[in-house]
Amino acid sequence: MTRHTARKPFGTVRTRLTLLYTGLFLVTSTILLTVVNLLLTSAVESRVSSIAEDFPLFGEFPPGAPGAPELLVRPKVVDAVNTLPGAVLQYQWTVSAIVIAVLTVVSVVAGWWLAGRMLSPLRHITATAHRLSLSNLHERIALAGPRDELTDLADTFDAMLERLERSVDSQRRFIANAAHELRTPLAVQRAAIQIGLEDPLPGRLVPVREKLLTANRRTERLIDSLLLLAQAEHGLDGMEPVALDSLIRQTVEETAADGVVMGVVITVDTRPVVVAGDPVLLGRLLTNLLQNAVRYNRPGGTVHVGLTATGVLTVRNTGPEVPAERIAELFQPFRRLHSRTRTADGAGLGLSIVLSIARAHRADLTARPNPGGGLELTVRFPVRTGTEPGDHRAP
Template sequence: MRMRLTILYTGLFLVTTTIVLTVVNLLLRNMLDRQIVVTGSRALPAIPPDAPPDSGNYYATDVLSRLPDTVLHFQWTVTAITIAVLTVVSVAAGWWLAGRLLRPLRHITATAHRLSLSNLHERIALTGPRDELRDLADTFDAMLERLERSVDSQRRFIANAAHELRTPLATQRAAIQIGLDDRLPDHLIEVRQKLLTANQRTEQLIDSLLLLAQAEHGLDTTQPVALDLLTRQAANETVPDGVILILDTQPATVPGDPVLLHRLLTNLLQNAVKYNHPDGTVHVNLTAMGTLTVRNTGPDIPADRIADLFQPFRRLHTRTRATDGAGLGLSIVASIAEAHHATLDARPNPGGGLELAVRFPALAATGTAQLVV
């Protein structure tokens, strides 16, 4: 926009300047022609037809007739030089003026880029005259204030929902475990186990939904997290269930939330184990540049269905290793990665299975470590 405004200012200046100088030069020539005719007829006698060419009167008349061309030639030369100099000046002045006019807009844009759910309290707070840009900034500030109130309301709702939903489930689980802990008939033992399983799945679903909502709201604070150590911890906590889990990590540190990052790693590893073949493999690689890759064997996945994996409650097929879960694992992974400004890529492996790559920004890493679980 600054370049377009500069070109517009310069173009308008050149057009108006050229028109003005051209009109002035043409009027000057017309005036010179008329003045010379009048002056010549008054000051010089008429030249006789038989007068020699080198007579004084003939020479004076010739000088007067060529005077307009001489003056106009000089005038056009000065005009061309003036237009060239003023063109350079107009480009510099237009660039500077456009920059000053667009400075508030750049401030608005920079603030809008910097804002996220974790710093909605910031405002543009544009100062200066009450013009269109000031009105635009005030409109953005009012919108941010409404958005901040909405996000705060959602966060309070999530906290209250977590308490209100977890408490009755915990009470229900305790009642099932304690109330049905005595000697029971065989058919009641089976019912008791089904109730506990349903209760556990409901708690896991609620925890996953709340974690998904928390990740989508962004990070309030961050701290340095040793991603390689967190990866090894998540791998040790994952039950391979007959699957070979291979780790190849390099120490790396990333700013983020350790709880959310641990959940991201756990979900990736659990997903790679559950969607696998018996005696399959899971390869986990963490590079020094902060790229975490989880690759597993498993059923074939169409490339055009990859995006469906990151949608809540979506499954492409029945798990080959387990049947529990709510279909939120990779949705939570995607939300946590976005909250940490990381990119998440997925592609099917040629022999079956999936390869997931998470690339974290602003990493510092050194050293190498390998572990086979």
């Protein structure tokens, strides 16, 4: 089950790096300009003081006095010199504030661009990781560029994918060999029981023969279910367009022909939908959902199968009440609720197989109890053009 938590403000690495770059720029530039302005203040005041000391008679002669400089505007010049430091410093601080504001905007833009350039290899790695599944483990990141931490990360990820691919191939070969080695002895046993214990039999051997055949069939169903579960959990080897609505109608007809309905009324309401997947596995998914809805129903109950144009499959049935807090147990292998085990059929793998097949098709499976009893199972398939990964979760 994959959970997607809400992204917090400033949660992306790119945003945090941009804020870090901008913050460092603001701190350093503010310190720099403050120091420069303070030093300039000290230098200007010192220079004005030295000018006053160099001209001690400046401004002491009244106009027209003997020996006075021929400057009738001497008092205004004195005022201008005295106010010069404040004017210069005020101008300097104003210009500094404007420069800091402009450069802050520039630093945000430059920091965002630089962070994007630095993180682009990570986006490539993340996109590849999202795209990979058990059906395309042969793909690699193959990140190009100078040797650094990011290329080391990509190479490590590629090496892990290679080991995983070898492991999956080994398990697939094991499943194929196990299918042959397990089914063949069971088929031989069934033939020996049916042929070797043919009628006429002594009365005491007839129930023994039936018990052996029943145990043999249940073992075969269990092995088939386990192998199918393992195949679904290891992904799809290939995908093709599947008309899901036609497959639903075919599954309903086969279920009725096999005598599984047992008086339960099945209604079907489908819209034409094409999904990408394995038709055999999708057929097994539908069969398990339908048989589960029929088998765990009440006499004279109903089953409704619906399919919307957006690829939402719903199977809803009547039946015993299921506590909402225990629904997750239904999707665990060999786990069934006490109220749902009044049958000798199956081994508790039906919904586990449904969940694995749904995940292999990037579908979202949910379940909820119906008011008054029964379950509503919903499978949301990505439509044929929707190849994006969904939120694979079990209820």
